[in-house]
Amino acid sequence: MPIAKPADGCYWTRTATDRPFPTLTGPLEVDVAVIGGGIVGVMAARLLKDRGQRVAVIEACEVGRGVTGRSTAKVTAQHALFLSRIEERHGQDAASCYAEANRAGVALIAELVARHGIACAFEPAPAIVYATTDDGAERIRAEAEAARRAGLAMHLTEDAGLPYPVTAALRLDGQYSFHPVHFVAGLAATIPGDGSHVFEQTRVTSWDDTGVETARGRISARRVIMATHLPLGQVGQFHAHNAPHMHAIIAARVDRASAPQVMAISADEPKRSVRSHRDPDGAAMLIATGPTFKHGDADAEVKAFADLEAFAAEHFGAGEPVFRWTNEDYTPRDGLPYVGWSGSNGDSPLVATGFDAWGISNGAAAAAILADLATGRDNAWAATFDASRHSAKGLGTMVAEGLEVAKDLVGGHLAPHSGNAREIKPGKAAIVEIAGRATGIYRDESGRPHAVSAVCTHMGCLLGWNPVDRSWDCSCHGSRFATDGAVLHGPAIEPLEAVRIEQEEPA
Numbered sequence: 001m002p003i004a005k006p007a008d009g010c011y012w013t014r015t016a017t018d019r020p021f022p023t024l025t026g027p028l029e030v031d032v033a034v035i036g037g038g039i040v041g042v043m044a045a046r047l048l049k050d051r052g053q054r055v056a057v058i059e060a061c062e063v064g065r066g067v068t069g070r071s072t073a074k075v076t077a078q079h080a081l082f083l084s085r086i087e088e089r090h091g092q093d094a095a096s097c098y099a100e101a102n103r104a105g106v107a108l109i110a111e112l113v114a115r116h117g118i119a120c121a122f123e124p125a126p127a128i129v130y131a132t133t134d135d136g137a138e139r140i141r142a143e144a145e146a147a148r149r150a151g152l153a154m155h156l157t158e159d160a161g162l163p164y165p166v167t168a169a170l171r172l173d174g175q176y177s178f179h180p181v182h183f184v185a186g187l188a189a190t191i192p193g194d195g196s197h198v199f200e201q202t203r204v205t206s207w208d209d210t211g212v213e214t215a216r217g218r219i220s221a222r223r224v225i226m227a228t229h230l231p232l233g234q235v236g237q238f239h240a241h242n243a244p245h246m247h248a249i250i251a252a253r254v255d256r257a258s259a260p261q262v263m264a265i266s267a268d269e270p271k272r273s274v275r276s277h278r279d280p281d282g283a284a285m286l287i288a289t290g291p292t293f294k295h296g297d298a299d300a301e302v303k304a305f306a307d308l309e310a311f312a313a314e315h316f317g318a319g320e321p322v323f324r325w326t327n328e329d330y331t332p333r334d335g336l337p338y339v340g341w342s343g344s345n346g347d348s349p350l351v352a353t354g355f356d357a358w359g360i361s362n363g364a365a366a367a368a369i370l371a372d373l374a375t376g377r378d379n380a381w382a383a384t385f386d387a388s389r390h391s392a393k394g395l396g397t398m399v400a401e402g403l404e405v406a407k408d409l410v411g412g413h414l415a416p417h418s419g420n421a422r423e424i425k426p427g428k429a430a431i432v433e434i435a436g437r438a439t440g441i442y443r444d445e446s447g448r449p450h451a452v453s454a455v456c457t458h459m460g461c462l463l464g465w466n467p468v469d470r471s472w473d474c475s476c477h478g479s480r481f482a483t484d485g486a487v488l489h490g491p492a493i494e495p496l497e498a499v500r501i502e503q504e505e506p507a
């Protein structure tokens with residue numbers, strides 16, 4: 001099935017109320033500088049302000065519209081089959097800690113929504129993980145046992161509340177869904193004042209243990225929290241310890257009666273994750289995501305959307321999606337997020353990454369850990385999530401652990417196309433060789449070409465095209481760039497170089 005409308009945008013960011021924050025206009029001093037205005041950065045800043053700290057959230061783009069604002073936005077401590085996997089790899093204490101941190105993360109979000117009266121469609125919904133095969137049912141039962149040992153009150157049920165047969169299902173009540181941009185931006189709006197600030201359109205370009213530099217001035221700080229989803233540049237080498245993955249997401253109108261009453265995720269492949277949302281006009285929306293694909297693999301992306309849309313139409317009667325978008329996260333190499341000091345010396349930036357598509361509740365727990373560490377308090381979960389634990393292991397271990405990161409450096413999976421820029425049709429893109437350089441050319445609907453270097457500014461991998469979001473994406477460590485070269489997602493910090501191409505007649 002071809003993608004009829006290739007760039008309709010993300011439902012959450014397109015339906016978010018505009019709530020702009022100022023840009024930085026000059027030097028400033030705070031106690032804690034927080035780089036990144038996603039769920040981790042904004043929640044950490046709020047918790048720090050509650051302790052009397054002066055904070056500055058510094059957001060390169062717009063608050064809440066990064067990975068958080070492009071997620072399926074389930075606020076749940078049930079993460080598919082994570083507890084059995086964590087228990088197997090790290091032992092029962094680690095699984096109990098993970099369960100407790102995420103249960104507390106959900107409760108913290110609920111408490112902040114209530115305390116600050118944040119209008120973010122915060123609705124109760126049970127979470128379900130279900131199987132459709134006998135093997136999957138076995139794994140669901142193992143997860144039920146692991147959840148029992150970890151103290152998370154899940155129960156096996158015959159009734160998954162889904163319109164297709166399942167072989168087993170595990171349910172966790174008392175969970176929520178929300179509008180992620182409204183939550184993060186609404187919480188951010190409570191921060192400015194009494195020496196605290198939130199800045200947008202202010203990109204951090206460098207940092208040290210005395211603060212951060214931006215193109216718009218320096219912010220001095222006693223502590224720096226880098227809440228940029230993946231730490232920037234070479235910080236802690238986290239890019240080599242987390243495998244990036246991309247997903248297709250759709251928002252499609254469905255009949256109210258067909259909208260799922262549960263937030264469900266499959267234990268079997270192909271991965272399916274669904275939830276409902278009520279549009280402001282009262283219409284029921286199905287939010288659904290599917291299996292992973294590699295950044296910049298346009299064919300796999302087209303297939304992922306076609307497959308997801310067919311599933312949504314068959315089982316939920318969904319029509320043509322109103323919105324299509326992609327989103328990414330990182331699988332940490334040993335299965336646990338990395339939260340805390342990025343190095344072992346205690347003056348490196350504090351970081352949080354490796355949420356493996358469960359960074360809402362994990363992100364809330366991470367914010368609590370970061371706020372404690374930044375203010376010298378003990379935190380009961382910090383040792384389990386310790387971000388510096390990976391420094392003892394090398395890349396050899398990573399390969400043994402089955403992660404495919406840190407490869408595809410220059411000459412990676414997409415060979416430069418040798419064709420002519422004129423062959424690129426409006427709305428399409430390709431990598432062509434110009435003066436010996438791999439150049440990414442996107443021709444907009446009016447026929448105007450936009451040409452940039454197709455070499456990632458992080459570590460030199462060749463980029464690939466994302467046809468739905470119209471971005472240049474890097475399969476090595478997940479950086480993403482707009483068609484004008486601007487950084488959309490790190491670890492890259494520098495934009496792609498613009499490339500001049502010969503004047504030409506529109507194709």
Ligand SMILES: Cc1cc2nc3c(=O)[nH]c(=O)nc-3n(C[C@H](O)[C@H](O)[C@H](O)COP(=O)(O)OP(=O)(O)OC[C@H]3O[C@@H](n4cnc5c(N)ncnc54)[C@H](O)[C@@H]3O)c2cc1C
Pocket residue numbers: 035036037038039040041058059060061062063064065066067068069070071072073074075076202203204205227228229230232247248249289327328329352355356357358359360361362363488489490493
């Ligand atoms: C398809 C998909 C669905 C998901 N669904 C769920 C779900 O239902 N439930 C769940 O728990 N999790 C889900 N997740 C995971 C979750 O959304 C993320 O793990 C989490 O939102 C990450 O939050 P964050 O604050 O770390 O990152 P972000 O929200 O990306 O925030 C980081 C911010 O840092 C900013 N930034 C980057 N570089 C700079 C710089 N140099 N200077 C200043 N600012 C900078 C970015 O612009 C961005 O706004 C999903 C993930 C995917 C991929």
Ligand code: FES
Pocket residue numbers: 239456457458459460461474475476477478479490491492
């Ligand atoms: S993100 Fe690391 S090379 Fe592109």
